[in-house]
Amino acid sequence: MPELPEVECVRLSLERLVVGRLVASVRVIRADVVAGPTSPGALLVGDRVSGVVRHGKQLAIVATGGGCVSVHLGMSGQLCVAGIKKPAEPTEQRTTGVSGSDWPAHTHVVWHLDGGHAIRFTDPRRFGGVWTFDDLDQLIKTRWSRLGPDALTITPSQLWKGLSQTRRALKAALLDQHVVAGLGNIYVDELLFKAKLNPMVPVDRLDREFVPGLIRRMKTLLYGAIQRGGSSLRDYVDAENQRGTQQEHHRVYGRAGLRCMRRGCSGWIKTGQVAGRTTAWCPVCQPIG
DNA sequence: CACCACCCCTGGACGC
DNA sequence: TGCGTCCAGGGGTGGT
Numbered sequence: 562m563p564e565l566p567e568v569e570c571v572r573l574s575l576e577r578l579v580v581g582r583l584v585a586s587v588r589v590i591r592a593d594v595v596a597g598p599t600s601p602g603a604l605l606v607g608d609r610v611s612g613v614v615r616h617g618k619q620l621a622i623v624a625t626g627g628g629c630v631s632v633h634l635g636m637s638g639q640l641c642v643a644g645i646k647k648p649a650e651p652t653e654q655r656t657t658g659v660s661g662s663d664w665p666a667h668t669h670v671v672w673h674l675d676g677g678h679a680i681r682f683t684d685p686r687r688f689g690g691v692w693t694f695d696d697l698d699q700l701i702k703t704r705w706s707r708l709g710p711d712a713l714t715i716t717p718s719q720l721w722k723g724l725s726q727t728r729r730a731l732k733a734a735l736l737d738q739h740v741v742a743g744l745g746n747i748y749v750d751e752l753l754f755k756a757k758l759n760p761m762v763p764v765d766r767l768d769r770e771f772v773p774g775l776i777r778r779m780k781t782l783l784y785g786a787i788q789r790g791g792s793s794l795r796d797y798v799d800a801e802n803q804r805g806t807q808q809e810h811h812r813v814y815g816r817a818g819l820r821c822m823r824r825g826c827s828g829w830i831k832t833g834q835v836a837g838r839t840t841a842w843c844p845v846c847q848p849i850g
Numbered sequence: 851c852a853c854c855a856c857c858c859c860t861g862g863a864c865g866c
Numbered sequence: 867t868g869c870g871t872c873c874a875g876g877g878g879t880g881g882t
Contacts, residue, residue: 562875618876636875637860667860686859688876729853738877746875795862795874837854838875 563634565712565743566786566807567797568618571640573787574800575622575680576613578642582674583609584624591669594684597693604693605630605672614697616705617712617742622680627696631704632682635689642800644677680800712743712783717772724764724772731767732760733836743783746838747792747814752779754813759847760835785810813841821846 563571587604589595597603608624615621620640621631632640664671667685674680682691694700710719723740724731734740735749744752753760755778758771790805791797794815798804808815812822817832821843828845 564876633876635859635877684859685861686875688859727852733853736876837856839873 562636562745562747562794562797563618563638563791564745564748565618566748566783567791567799567805568615568620568634568743569713569787570791570799570803570805571634572613572615572620574803575620575640575642578678578800579610579622579674579680580612581609582676582678583607584672585675586673588671588673589669590664590671594669594682594687594689595691595693599693603628603630604670610674615711616701617708617738618745619705619708619742621694621697621700623697629694629697629700631692631694631700633689633692635684635686637686637796638682638684638689639796639798640800641681641683641798641802643679643681708738708742709740710742712741712779715741715776717776720776721769721772724767725769728763728765730761730835731758731764732838732840734764736836736838744779746840747794747811748782748786750814750841751811752782753847754843755782757846759849760840760842762849813843815841817841 584605584607587601587606589599592599605622605624605628608626608628610622611625612623613620614623619631619633621629623629634640664681665683668681668683670682670691672680709723720741724734727734732749732753735744736746750760756775786792786807789807789810790799790803792807793804794808813830816830819830821828821830823843823846826843826845828843830841831844832839832841834840
């Protein structure tokens with residue numbers, strides 16, 4: 562669920578709350594969500610947080626000693642900052658069977674910070690995870706360099722380069738993190754609606770001239786979603802437990818069978834499978850031809 | 851190389 | 867009420 566805007570909102574809230582704080586200790590409750598060295602040092606214990614960075618949908622916490630921990634939220638992951646005196650909201654489900662644990666269910670890693678705060682990583686579906694690196698440079702070299710340019714900074718020539726090497730459906734190409742990093746199922750559908758492009762159109766049928774407009778709409782959509790705190794469809798919240806409101810602005814996602822919301826359009830929103838994902842589009846506004 | 855099917859996982863919605 | 871079934875999907879892998 563978290564795509565670029567949601568991950569950026571987590572980054573911004575995390576940055577406000579934890580930069581400058583000392584990592585006093587770490588507790589790994591589920592070791593198999595952590596890849597790489599799992600020593601306290603590798604998980605930043607003894608260092609201060611110097612920054613929180615993002616590329617596409619991936620986050621990284623960087624410490625003053627150079628250490629670096631990357632977090633993917635996957636489908637259901639959350640990074641929340643909590644005061645250790647009240648670790649969970651009353652409505653939150655508690656863990657059971659974890660000795661001495663008072664954290665919500667599916668809490669896998671907890672970083673205890675100075676000032677009585679903690680960062681907890683929860684992820685029910687465990688599509689996400691935590692990766693440790695010697696430093697940010699190693700993370701970029703081994704992982705982020707394999708991703709395409711970030712969706713907020715990609716240039717028309719970069720996107721065209723990624724698209725012109727393929728004959729896939731446009732939606733499949735935009736979902737490919739090696740082409741552009743940060744888009745997921747929801748924002749691709751919304752973007753293609755705004756750009757009046759059909760998700761199934763083969764990329765090689767498109768002209769280069771459409772790329773600048775597509776990028777302009779993509780950045781407007783993503784920045785707007787960040788300003789609205791992201792899309793909270795089920796359980797997405799930022800590091801301060803705040804929900805977003807972008808879901809109120811969706812035009813096609815989740816609107817199968819409803820009227821197209823574009824003024825003057827009398828079409829009905831269709832759904833089908835494109836690139837293996839549930840896809841919603843308006844056949845009138847987004848014709849194949 | 852390009853692309854697709856498949857798999858990982860759990861909670862929520864829905865039908866009986 | 868409760869149980870079974872299906873669906874959601876980011877990203878890695880292995881097969882065509």
